[in-house]
Amino acid sequence: MNNTKLTHLLRNGKEEKAFTKLYSLYPKVEKYILINSGSKAEALDVFQEGLIILFNKSKTNTDLMADGFLIKTCKYLWQNQLRKNKVRYGDDAQLNELIEDDSELELLIEKENKLNEIEAIVKKISKKCRQIFELFYFKSMRMTQVAEIIGYKSVQSAKVQKYKCMEQARNLALANEHNINLKH
Amino acid sequence: MRKELIEIEKIEQYLLKTMSKTERTEFEKQIGSNPDLKAKVEAQQTIMEAVGRMALKQSTKNAHKSFKLKALLTKLIVLMAIVATAGFITLQVLNAENSEKPTGISGNTSFLPRNDSISNFSNKMLEEEIFRISTQQDTVIENKDGVVIYIPANAFDTDNTEIDLLVQSALSAEDILYAGLSTTSNGDALETGGMFYVDAFENGKRINLVKDLQVDVPTDTKVDGMQLYAGEKTKDGDINWVNPAPLKNSLTPVDILTLDFFPPTYDVKLTDWGYPNKEFKDSLYYSFAFEDKEDVFEIPARPLTRDEAKLIYGKEDNRALDNSMSKEESEFLFGVNGNRRISYDEEIGTIFIGFLENNVHINPVSIKTIWNTKFNNTNLATKEFEERLVWIHKSCNQSVLDVYINNLDKPLYEVDLMVVDMVSGEVRSKFIEFSKRKDGKVELDDVATQKLSGYYKTKTKAYTKALLATQKTYWDEQAQKDVDQQKANTESVLRDIRNKEDVFNKELSINLCKVYSELKQNYDCNRKPIPPPKATYSVSVSSTGWNNIDKQVFFATLNRETTSISLNGKTSTLTYDNWIGSIAEHETYDRINVYNIPKTINSYVKIKGDKGKYTYKLNVDLEYETVVLAWNENQLYYTAKTTKKGEETFKLKAISEVDFKTKIKAKLGHINTMDVEIDYIINTRVNEKRVKGNMKRKKLRSRVEPIVFPCLSEITVSSDDPTVDSTSVELKLDD
Numbered sequence: 050m051n052n053t054k055l056t057h058l059l060r061n062g063k064e065e066k067a068f069t070k071l072y073s074l075y076p077k078v079e080k081y082i083l084i085n086s087g088s089k090a091e092a093l094d095v096f097q098e099g100l101i102i103l104f105n106k107s108k109t110n111t112d113l114m115a116d117g118f119l120i121k122t123c124k125y126l127w128q129n130q131l132r133k134n135k136v137r138y139g140d141d142a143q144l145n146e147l148i149e150d151d152s153e154l155e156l157l158i159e160k161e162n163k164l165n166e167i168e169a170i171v172k173k174i175s176k177k178c179r180q181i182f183e184l185f186y187f188k189s190m191r192m193t194q195v196a197e198i199i200g201y202k203s204v205q206s207a208k209v210q211k212y213k214c215m216e217q218a219r220n221l222a223l224a225n226e227h228n229i230n231l232k233h
Numbered sequence: 234m235r236k237e238l239i240e241i242e243k244i245e246q247y248l249l250k251t252m253s254k255t256e257r258t259e260f261e262k263q264i265g266s267n268p269d270l271k272a273k274v275e276a277q278q279t280i281m282e283a284v285g286r287m288a289l290k291q292s293t294k295n296a297h298k299s300f301k302l303k304a305l306l307t308k309l310i311v312l313m314a315i316v317a318t319a320g321f322i323t324l325q326v327l328n329a330e331n332s333e334k335p336t337g338i339s340g341n342t343s344f345l346p347r348n349d350s351i352s353n354f355s356n357k358m359l360e361e362e363i364f365r366i367s368t369q370q371d372t373v374i375e376n377k378d379g380v381v382i383y384i385p386a387n388a389f390d391t392d393n394t395e396i397d398l399l400v401q402s403a404l405s406a407e408d409i410l411y412a413g414l415s416t417t418s419n420g421d422a423l424e425t426g427g428m429f430y431v432d433a434f435e436n437g438k439r440i441n442l443v444k445d446l447q448v449d450v451p452t453d454t455k456v457d458g459m460q461l462y463a464g465e466k467t468k469d470g471d472i473n474w475v476n477p478a479p480l481k482n483s484l485t486p487v488d489i490l491t492l493d494f495f496p497p498t499y500d501v502k503l504t505d506w507g508y509p510n511k512e513f514k515d516s517l518y519y520s521f522a523f524e525d526k527e528d529v530f531e532i533p534a535r536p537l538t539r540d541e542a543k544l545i546y547g548k549e550d551n552r553a554l555d556n557s558m559s560k561e562e563s564e565f566l567f568g569v570n571g572n573r574r575i576s577y578d579e580e581i582g583t584i585f586i587g588f589l590e591n592n593v594h595i596n597p598v599s600i601k602t603i604w605n606t607k608f609n610n611t612n613l614a615t616k617e618f619e620e621r622l623v624w625i626h627k628s629c630n631q632s633v634l635d636v637y638i639n640n641l642d643k644p645l646y647e648v649d650l651m652v653v654d655m656v657s658g659e660v661r662s663k664f665i666e667f668s669k670r671k672d673g674k675v676e677l678d679d680v681a682t683q684k685l686s687g688y689y690k691t692k693t694k695a696y697t698k699a700l701l702a703t704q705k706t707y708w709d710e711q712a713q714k715d716v717d718q719q720k721a722n723t724e725s726v727l728r729d730i731r732n733k734e735d736v737f738n739k740e741l742s743i744n745l746c747k748v749y750s751e752l753k754q755n756y757d758c759n760r761k762p763i764p765p766p767k768a769t770y771s772v773s774v775s776s777t778g779w780n781n782i783d784k785q786v787f788f789a790t791l792n793r794e795t796t797s798i799s800l801n802g803k804t805s806t807l808t809y810d811n812w813i814g815s816i817a818e819h820e821t822y823d824r825i826n827v828y829n830i831p832k833t834i835n836s837y838v839k840i841k842g843d844k845g846k847y848t849y850k851l852n853v854d855l856e857y858e859t860v861v862l863a864w865n866e867n868q869l870y871y872t873a874k875t876t877k878k879g880e881e882t883f884k885l886k887a888i889s890e891v892d893f894k895t896k897i898k899a900k901l902g903h904i905n906t907m908d909v910e911i912d913y914i915i916n917t918r919v920n921e922k923r924v925k926g927n928m929k930r931k932k933l934r935s936r937v938e939p940i941v942f943p944c945l946s947e948i949t950v951s952s953d954d955p956t957v958d959s960t961s962v963e964l965k966l967d968d
Contacts, residue, residue, distance in 0.1 A: 064289065068296030075300070097293040104289055167283035168290075182284040212238040215245070215277060222276040 055115040059107040062188075067115075068100050074116055078123045085127060095130065099123040102157050125154055170221045178214030185211060244277050345399070345432070353470045356430060358412040359401040366398050371679065378402045380429050381449040383676070388444040391435045402429040404450065414472060428464075484645065486675045489614035494604045496595070496626040499940045506933070515601075517933070521941045522598040522700040537562060594942045595626055598700060599634055602692045610675055611641045611685065617672045618645065621664075628652075628660045629944035638689055642682045645672040711927055718920045725913050728906050735836040735905065740852060741790045743833070744807055747854060748786050748798055751805035793850035809850040810878035814859060817884045819845025822863040822870065823921065826914070828907075829876060831855040836905045851878055860901060861885060862911075864918050866925070869893045873900075890915065 058067035075096050082092040099122040107113055171179060177199065184195045196207035234242070246252045247260050264271050345352045345361075364374045368391060372384045380402045389396050403409045404427035414428055427450050433440050462474035493500055495518060503514050536557055537545070545562055603613050612618055618637065625634050633652050640648045649668035653661060677685075742758070749756030782798060789796035789807045797806045816825055827847040828837040833855060840847040851857055857876035861883050864870060870885035871893065888897070894915060901907040 065292045065296050065299075068293050069299045072296055072300035075297075093297070097290060097297075100293045100296075101286060101289045161286070164279065164283045164286045167279045168287055171280060171283050171287060179284070179287075182281075183288050186281045187285040187288040208242075209234060209238065212234070212241040212245075215241050215280065216237060218280045219241070219273060219276045222280060223272060226272075226276070 052115050056107050056113050064104055082127050095123050095126045098126055174218050181211050244274050248278055353466055355412040355414045362400045364398045366396050376400045378404045382446055384446055385444050389433055390441040390443045393435050397434045399432040484615040484617055484673055484675045486610045486614040489609050492619045494600050496941055497623045519597050519601050519700055524697055598693050598697045601696050602689055612674050624660055624663045628656045641677055644674040729839045732836045733838055736834055736838050739834045744786045744790050748805040752800045752803050808853040812849045812851045812878055813880040814847040815882045816845040817882055823865040825863040828860045830858045
């Protein structure tokens with residue numbers, strides 16, 4: 050697989066195509082996780098997480114070895130997962146190989162984990178809100194376009210709706226953080 | 234907007250970096266001093282990032298789906314089937330041993346016996362769907378996964394009218410793994426596009442299939458080289474996949490108008506010859522429609538006789554005896570006769586029997602009838618049929634085409650097999666080849682099949698009538714126009730002669746008057762000149778006198794020769810000067826008419842000429858004007874000037890038809906019959922165009938004919954002889 054091409058796809062909004070190509074690595078990852086006391090479902094989760102991390106990494110790194118990075122990330126992710134399991138369930142599943150520490154990767158993973166939590170919150174807001182968010186924040190569409198797609202009469206009302214959605218989501222997020230802080 | 238919302242907007246601008254630098258520095262200061270605001274900014278940022286992450290996650294899932302699909306469809310085999318009792322699709326694996334197993338019914342949930350030789354543990358893992366099927370009619374069922382099964386009537390080895398059909402499917406990788414189905418064929422790994430299980434029971438007892446079922450398994454992408462494997466239960470209870478067979482392809486209909494139904498090479502050749510227009514190609518092709526000779530039979534309005542019933546049904550059949558004869562029965566009695574082609578008109582209850590002699594060509598009418606959107610979503614609207622049609626055209630056998638049209642409910646390969654016996658040679662091998670491809674069909678319900686078949690029959694007749702009528706009307710009209718033009722041509726010739734005569738008579742009078750007065754003889758210039766002689770005769774003139782003068786003047790005028798006539802020492806001379814009119818660029822005109830018009834006579838002489846040179850002899854005592862009217866396909870031309878002796882060159886000027894009709898007419902209209910002549914020229918020019926067009930049409934038709942009817946040369950010669958046309962008619966006129 051051509052890494053330059055993959056990176057190009059990732060950086061130019063064609064990530065799904067790149068992901069589809071990268072799935073050819075999935076059997077390897079799956080095998081690795083199955084050998085290391087994981088399940089197929091876990092393997093899929095890890096792989097998908099890995100793809101997201103790769104996507105984010107590709108935004109800052111142009112000469113990325115996408116396939117190598119993905120494999121490494123997945124192994125790393127699984128290692129973390131096993132560690133957590135050990136803490137939580139006293140599970141003593143061991144990795145057959147030891148992965149070297151990678152502080153940069155750690156950081157990316159940590160961030161993803163945090164976002165994972167927020168995701169549950171975003172899921173609580175209305176579908177329409179999520180759609181607006183996705184079109185505007187992720188697909189970087191102009192508000193005129195967003196208004197058109199969602200079916201708002203004016204850009205202004207779409208904007209107001211977007212801010213209302215954000216207010217709602219933010220309040221939920223802040224409340225959640227508060228709860229966590231209370232628990233600690 | 235509310236204050237809170239404005240704050241959110243500001244935070245967004247900050248996060249999306251759309252703030253100005255000063256605003257930004259200011260805002261960062263605020264964040265630094267206000268922990269509440271800081272929390273809000275952070276929350277908003279995480280939400281924005283989380284949104285992106287969610288979209289990405291969805292994207293990874295989508296990618297997984299496409300990846301799975303690709304993997305499934307690009308590997309060795311794509312579809313596998315677990316074959317139950319009797320046969321499956323194209324696999325006619327009849328397993329007698331299975332059907333003999335009398336094993337009990339496994340309760341109310343499943344018919345599947347334990348320790349079955351066919352089903353295995355996987356069947357228990359998959360959802361069972363049981364369909365109660367009437368065996369007397371065609372049935373189509375669809376299971377939860379979208380597997381569509383077409384069950385023809387009497388497909389099972391049973392006398393019961395109802396049976397139970399068990400359908401199970403595992404199309405997704407998850408289901409296949411869940412069911413624990415193997416994906417190996419004799420130890421080799423296979424990738425699967427889905428598995429299904431079909432089993433039939435009558436009162437809980439397994440029964441055999443006697444006809445093939447057609448099973449459509451849904452897929453997003455169709456890939457070549459799919460194969461169907463039969464499932465064989467191993468000793469361990471696993472399923473081993475054996476007997477790979479190519480899949481029967483169900484056909485994908487396309488828009489029928491995008492296909493090419495013309496005879497081979499017709500479309501390409503016409504485009505080559507400069508007729509790319511589809512409508513023109515259509516009309517030209519359909520103009521070759523011909524009428525089938527048909528004997529028309531009414532359905533006998535009587536019941537079958539006992540003998541007839543016996544013949545048809547093999548036994549006396551009361552039902553048949555009760556009513557008057559049905560269409561099928563009369564077809565059987567009167568139509569099953571090898572060389573006859575039967576068609577039935579529902580509306581008027583009449584059977585048409587066409588004889589096979591008519592089948593030496595594919596009638597363009599049939600093509601016209603089927604090549605329209607009515608036949609979309611049928612076997613005919615497929616690339617596969619288009620391929621066959623090339624060979625149907627080559628077979629020159631209308632019955633072959635009819636078989637395809639009349640069997641829209643059958644898969645193409647079955648029809649191919651029916652056709653194989655109707656043709657021979659290369660065409661036959663081709664249809665054998667077609668049948669081996671096992672091309673299926675476009676699903677069509679019975680009602681639609683019947684309706685289309687009826688539509689074909691009635692429309693074919695209607696189109697034939699209309700097309701033939703159109704052709705007839707056109708050529709009748711053309712023939713009438715030919716006759717009209719002939720008349721006009723004759724009149725024109727007569728007009729020329731009469732004008733020439735008129736000019737001669739008047740000139741003779743003038744000449745006589747001149748000669749007599751110069752010879753100082755009394756002469757009444759208004760007297761009518763003697764009529765021209767019926768035949769020339771030579772007479773030796775020994776004495777002079779008025780009679781003598783008259784004769785000399787007459788011959789001088791007739792021959793247009795300079796002649797001196799003397800009497801009593803006085804001499805009078807009639808002088809004729811040579812005149813040659815040359816037409817510049819004469820070869821650019823189709824026709825050139827040169828008229829010399831003696832001004833005092835007011836009639837014209839049409840001058841004969843050759844290669845642009847027109848010669849005449851001018852009477853010096855008359856003043857002439859020369860008028861030239863010429864034309865070609867595109868343009869009329871005109872010029873006129875006072876005639877001078879010797880050689881003169883005429884350069885013609887183009888003139889519009891309107892000007893020609895009005896201005897020229899006004900200018901020359903005073904000359905005897907010139908207005909008629911002008912109209913004649915205009916009409917002739919139109920007619921020449923028409924004749925040329927028809928010539929071209931006929932030439933094209935004779936050129937196209939061997940393409941439209943590829944077997945033509947071998948059988949008959951066209952009755953349309955392209956050499957006989959209006960131009961030759963015109964030649965006859967000039968004689």
